[in-house]
Amino acid sequence: MKHKGRIFLVDDDLLIISMLSRALKKEGYETQVHSSAQGIVPKIAEWQPDLLLLDIHLDDDLNGLDILEELKKEKHDTPVIMLTADDTAESAIKAMKIGAADYLTKPFNIEEVKIVINGILKKAKLREEVEYLRKTEEAKAQKDMVGNSPAIRDILDKAGKLAEVRANTVLLTGESGTGKEVLARYIHNMLHAGDPGETEYIPFITVNCTALPDNLIESELFGHAKYSFTDAKADKKGMFELANGGTILLDEIGDMRLDLQSKLLRVLEERVVRRLGGKVDIPLDVTVIATTNKDLLTAVDEKEFRGDLFFRLSTFHLEIPPLRERQEDIPLLVSHFFNLFASKYFKKDVKGLTADEERDLCSYDWPGNVRELRNVLERRVVLENMDVRGPFKEKRGTHYVVLPPTGLALEEVEKDLIKQAMAMADNNQTKAAKLLRMTYDTLRYQVKKYKIN
Numbered sequence: 542m543k544h545k546g547r548i549f550l551v552d553d554d555l556l557i558i559s560m561l562s563r564a565l566k567k568e569g570y571e572t573q574v575h576s577s578a579q580g581i582v583p584k585i586a587e588w589q590p591d592l593l594l595l596d597i598h599l600d601d602d603l604n605g606l607d608i609l610e611e612l613k614k615e616k617h618d619t620p621v622i623m624l625t626a627d628d629t630a631e632s633a634i635k636a637m638k639i640g641a642a643d644y645l646t647k648p649f650n651i652e653e654v655k656i657v658i659n660g661i662l663k664k665a666k667l668r669e670e671v672e673y674l675r676k677t678e679e680a681k682a683q684k685d686m687v688g689n690s691p692a693i694r695d696i697l698d699k700a701g702k703l704a705e706v707r708a709n710t711v712l713l714t715g716e717s718g719t720g721k722e723v724l725a726r727y728i729h730n731m732l733h734a735g736d737p738g739e740t741e742y743i744p745f746i747t748v749n750c751t752a753l754p755d756n757l758i759e760s761e762l763f764g765h766a767k768y769s770f771t772d773a774k775a776d777k778k779g780m781f782e783l784a785n786g787g788t789i790l791l792d793e794i795g796d797m798r799l800d801l802q803s804k805l806l807r808v809l810e811e812r813v814v815r816r817l818g819g820k821v822d823i824p825l826d827v828t829v830i831a832t833t834n835k836d837l838l839t840a841v842d843e844k845e846f847r848g849d850l851f852f853r854l855s856t857f858h859l860e861i862p863p864l865r866e867r868q869e870d871i872p873l874l875v876s877h878f879f880n881l882f883a884s885k886y887f888k889k890d891v892k893g894l895t896a897d898e899e900r901d902l903c904s905y906d907w908p909g910n911v912r913e914l915r916n917v918l919e920r921r922v923v924l925e926n927m928d929v930r931g932p933f934k935e936k937r938g939t940h941y942v943v944l945p946p947t948g949l950a951l952e953e954v955e956k957d958l959i960k961q962a963m964a965m966a967d968n969n970q971t972k973a974a975k976l977l978r979m980t981y982d983t984l985r986y987q988v989k990k991y992k993i994n
């Protein structure tokens with residue numbers, strides 16, 4: 542039989558002990574039983590059970606509540622189910638307040654015991670798993686915004702002020718890879734730095750507005766009530782509700798569908814969310830951070846983005862300049878990533894950057910911004926070679942295209958380059974726009990104008 546878990550049982554009633562341990566063993570649990578509270582805490586700690594069944598009224602000087610208190614004081618997180626003989630809820634309530642997971646009243650119905658134990662163990666497993674995933678996610682996230690340029694210092698300064706006044710809506714813009722998500726996390730951390738209960742989890746939920754399929758995004762964001770549509774088999778919380786008490790990051794807000802934009806505006810203005818098909822408004826205490834690398838004003842002009850939403854979002858707006866406009870940050874970022882990857886890949890002896898390499902890094906224009914720099918450094922540390930790409934560095938100061946003495950039509954050159962970029966990007970307009978260092982909207986306009994495709 543499958544091993545279902547280790548249960549530690551403390552009760553002074555030998556009959557109960559033998560009855561429970563027999564039933565639990567039959568269910569596939571491993572058990573250890575004790576009838577006395579003497580020196581029990583170290584024994585529990587040593588055996589490392591998954592669950593503790595603890596009698597409230599033990600004969601010794603110590604009763605179950607004292608033991609529970611001691612365990613909690615020593616930060617044992619094994620879930621505890623209290624066993625109680627009286628039906629008066631009083632001592633059970635006391636136990637729950639101290640931190641018991643549940644309680645069972647004697648005489649036991651063994652089926653009920655099994656259900657309660659199963660439920661508690663399942664919950665503990667889920668909690669551990671979530672905790673693990675969250676820790677891995679957090680470890681991956683960049684903690685500080687590295688940089689000392691006037692632009693970055695100004696941004697961090699403003700971010701601090703926004704956190705101070707507890708701004709609840711912030712817009713972050715900047716080219717791809719400039720660190721919008723890093724900044725969003727920085728603001729989130731500032732907002733909750735002084736919060737009580739350091740162990741309490743404050744959610745930071747990221748929603749990529751382009752990654753979700755059209756038919757799902759609404760229920761992902763706002764949740765749904767059971768049967769609100771065919772596949773809605775149960776009530777579901779949306780991301781806004783999951784982020785309650787913390788931060789929701791709406792990534793690529795510029796690509797959000799227009800009908801969702803109106804719903805978002807309502808959420809931002811009224812600070813409530815209503816699940817799809819739901820009947821009540823659920824109050825929200827959420828910081829909404831929206832990011833985009835699109836030019837939202839142009840999108841507003843072209844009726845792709847709601848003007849009222851833009852104004853609501855842009856009250857507090859921070860723009861991260863591209864890396865090429867804050868070259869002072871490059872050496873700091875280079876050494877940050879160099880050390881980060883040397884330690885991540887256990888490459889303590891990796892040879893340091895040569896003067897030539899450093900110069901190359903500082904003179905490149907970094908169209909992919911910090912993300913590109915990070916990738917170059919990762920390859921440099923792992924493969925020990927550097928490949929800062931792009932013609933920019935060699936071409937700077939010389940001509941890209943030599944104008945023939947007969948002249949040429951500039952539009953033809955432009956059209957040709959756009960075609961090349963589209964081919965190189967497999968017709969992905971976002972990527973092609975990046976190759977040409979133009980906004981997505983400009984590219985789309987040009988593609989239409991030159992009837993490419």
Ligand SMILES: Nc1ncnc2c1ncn2[C@@H]1O[C@H](COP(=O)(O)OP(=O)(O)OP(=O)(O)O)[C@@H](O)[C@H]1O
Nearest residue numbers: 683686687716717718719720721722723834911912
């Ligand atoms: N100032 C910084 N300090 C340290 N790391 C940074 C900084 N800026 C960006 N990075 C790193 O660069 C990468 C890209 O950053 P991020 O994801 O925040 O960019 P973004 O602006 O959200 O890009 P996109 O628009 O493509 O989503 C991440 O790995 C991040 O850790």
Ligand SMILES: [Mg+2]
Nearest residue numbers: 721722792832
């Ligand atoms: Mg991002």
